[in-house]
Amino acid sequence: MDESQIQESRRMRLADAVNKLAEGNVASFGRLLGYRGGAFVRQMLLGRRAISDKTVRRIESLRGMRGWFSPALAHAQEDAAPAYDYGAGPEVYQLYPVQLRVRTGIAGYTVVPDESDEDAPLSLHRHWLARRGYRPTRLLALRMAAAGMEPALHVGDVFVLDTAETTLRDGQVFAINFYGEVLVRRVQRDGDGWWLVADNLDQARYPRKACAGPDCVPIGRVVFKQGENI
Incomplete structure (x- = not known):
């Protein structure tokens, strides 16, 4: 797995973590990590800032998040609970338009x-x-x-x-x-x-x-x- 694929996988797990711990509120999740707000978290979700190993460790130190970014654990969790819990997040999900950068023959973006x-x-x-x-x-x-x-x-x-x-x-x-x-x-x-x-x-x-x-x-x-x- 190359770096772009690693970052894409981490972004998906980060988005799930925001929903799990903060009901989709980026600012609240940022404060859980010790930030003043959600600016850094939003940048990571949009791909503007890399999700570092240090950030991964910080998230996994939160209660109930041990091993959150482990591919094996993620696969086990998906097998155990394939249905998405729509009641865990906000009433309305907001999507901001983005652009995708891709490379020939590479599945990630x-x-x-x-x-x-x-x-x-x-x-x-x-x-x-x-x-x-x-x-x-x-x-x-x-x-x-x-x-x-x-x-x-x-x-x-x-x-x-x-x-x-x-x-x-x-x-x-x-x-x-x-x-x-x-x-x-x-x-x-x-x-x-x-x-x-x-x-x-x-x-x-x-x-x-x-x-x-x-x-x-x-x-x-x-x-x-x-x-x-x-």
Whole structure:
């Protein structure tokens, strides 16, 4: 596991820890760690600050958190309690738009803040999440940067990505690490292979692309959008 994958795994465990100990309140969790507020914790969750071994040890020193970042323990806990406890967190989960940095052939990614967040955050009620089985800590909000998926997704639309869903499903829209670029496309099964297809009718500008091998890595499925085009 390379450093980017280690940091991504730690971010996911950190997000779960915030929900477990502070009901999703980043500021409260920061104070548990001895910070004045939640600024440092938020930066770690967004990928702007690395989660150091020292921070891991500090979190695992809290009551009930021993071994929290241990992959073996995390796997055992998921096997023992596969259902997410939606009642443990806040009524409404807020997602701030982010950007993803990816590398060719690498399954992991780095999360960086989206500075154009004038309409942030996007709020999702826990009952809505529960009915669909989405875990808040596995969701990312991104902003559509290109016109390839119009009219389904317009430039500037904010969409929610479920990073727990990386198995391609025919007809669904996924974010893909395609040769080191985050590409949002509808996936289609054709014979024995998968294809990335744009909704935009300008197929000359947005041709379909074969999705195969280590250079086409699913990041997650698009499960929600916020837009102004009707």
